[in-house]
Amino acid sequence: MSEPKAKPKLQKQAVQIPKQAPEVRIRNFNEVTLGYTEEQALAEAGRCLQCPKPQCIQGCPVEIDIPVFIKLMKEKDYGAAIRKIKEKNCLPAICGRVCPQEEQCQKLCLLGKAGDAVSIGRLERFLADWERQTGIACSEEAPSNGKRVAIIGAGPAGLTAAADLVKLGHEVVIFEALHRPGGVLMYGIPEFRLPKSIVQAEADYVKKLGVEIRASCLVGRTFTIPELLKQGFDAVFIGTGAGLPQFLGIPGENFGGIYSANEFLIRVNLMKAYTFPECDTPIRIGKKVAVIGGGNVTMDSARSALRLGAEEVCIVYRRSREEMPARQEEIENAEEEGITCKFLANPTKFIGDEKGWVKAMECICMELGPPDESGRRRPIPVKGSEFVMDVDTIIVAIGRTPNPIIQSTTEGLAVTKWGTIVADENGKTNIEGVYAGGDIVTGEATVISAMGAGKKAAKAIHEYLMRKNS
């Protein structure tokens, strides 16, 4: 009988990541989470058990070989480690920052059963940042196979599909409606959570791979999908996302001072209104701000409002804290910064002043009933519990719906009653050569799930084009 192997000493707690102090960061738009130092990164990488049957990979929508990249990292071969990640993921600096790892790879980490999971996302971020600082390596362009693919939307799904397809030798052009690539990464997620220079650098990497990105080109208006196919594109991937704002539909919603989260965030992030008048796009923020909703976009809006100089920012959510869809980390960040939450309350009307500016909001208290189809307890208004909050700015962050322009300009494309495009698990739509993936198919979801969909569609498009060839 062999002697039992000495157990490696388990480090139950993850290495903490440095952050800007709350009282400092609420005065600037710089990144809140500062990233691991090399020493910290190595200490955290050292916690990985290198399981023979790793579970973490199964939790990753793009199937990064996590144990191998961590092993390379432990050996300080950072170049090889980031290359390993980039085999599957062309946007690591972004994913390392905004993926909900606690719901994905880290949720399945063995260490999580008796302590903290390995901080896979923070390690990914460390490597991507290391590479950006030392110079991004780029593989040789694949020889062209003569096939052309049009990608609509330079968001997470489109960029991922484009990168995978160009590596396989296809000629790829991305058509982006806004003036910068990145989609929600550029217009939606704030600078302090995802610096725009990083989004630009990762989009530039996709360009370096050989992808052409045509900005300010709205497919459906400038060209339609049938026209793209006629122009000589052999296949099309639609990754147009969920960018249409939802409003509450209650009286007074068109008063001045009431923004959709999209308008607010587009002004602040894409147009850099926080530097006005350096930049020409203004934003107006009052003293008392209410943000309606409970998701990550709600947190992003509330924290942006605070940084723009609001005195009080209150999140108003119709369910309780437990049902909030936002990441735990983002809720904690918001609370640390002094943002308050009013749970179990829902606006019923907005009250304006004589100039048409919002001055107050009437809400009704809610209580939780039995679970609804989402599995969360349904909020029910409590009769007669109306109350009024004095506010001068409202940001409505209750979700986004699919962009409709492609659906309405592509004859014959199958669409659901929610306005999403019908596609199978590989992104295939009912029109030959036309694929779709990301929020435009699933409705509003995460960056990484859109990337996963882009990956699957790229594989399916490649197979389709090769089949067509033979």
Added chain:
Amino acid sequence: MHQIVSKKELAPKIKLLEIEAPEIAEKAKAGQFVILRIDENGERFPLTIVDWDKKKGTITLIFLEIGVSTEKLGALKVEDVIFDVLGPLGNPSDIKKYGSVCVIGGGVGTASAFPIARAFKEAGNKVVSIVGAKTAGLLILEDEMKKASDELFISTDDGSKAHKGFVSDVLKTLIEKGYGFDVVYAIGPTVMMRAVAETTRPYGIKTIVSLNPIMVDGMGMCGACRVSVGDKTRFACVDGPEFDAHLVNFGELLKRQMVYMSEEKAALQRLQEKKCTHYE
């Protein structure tokens, strides 16, 4: 990047630019607009496509220098470039044969009315146009509108040319005289469009206005351009820009257009100060 091919000053502070945009020229229809971003720090703002030339691959824009972006745009010279021009956006005008159509342009809104008048004429309608301005020197596109119309009427607020008063007064006179308009199109300042809507309402004449609220993305993402039409909130960029004038809540629109007034003023002042120091 879109190069400026030609430039003209039509009236004090009102300028015409012809810019390279072949893909937009190929698709443009009367009633549509583009979103521009002039330079790296520029804001996104809409302008109507006044004319387009598919062969040359150009589109024509006309604008009044009124804020930071239009001042910057007006300062550009031939061969300069505009960073971004996105379009054509918005729904085209519903051009068909109505019979008798009245097209009204107020101020720089005449530039937006012109392609609509021309399209109605081409579609075989009798087109009666009314063009108004504060004063004779600010009237634009008179010859073009004359060509695009069967009859052209002019009004000036100060009476320096033709009828003294507003376009809505002229419209009322024509209706009273028995001009049986099947539809009235009005484009200009919001107060003018409201006056036109109130003029035609008692007669029950179908009236369409092209709204110009604040916009950011121009494709339905931000909702800054929301307007109340009947009992519904609509986005001018994707549901419009043209709506039934008798259903539009003009009071709300006027207030929403003023939202950034103080910021706009401050920014304009800053731009002018910059220009001054530049010349010193």
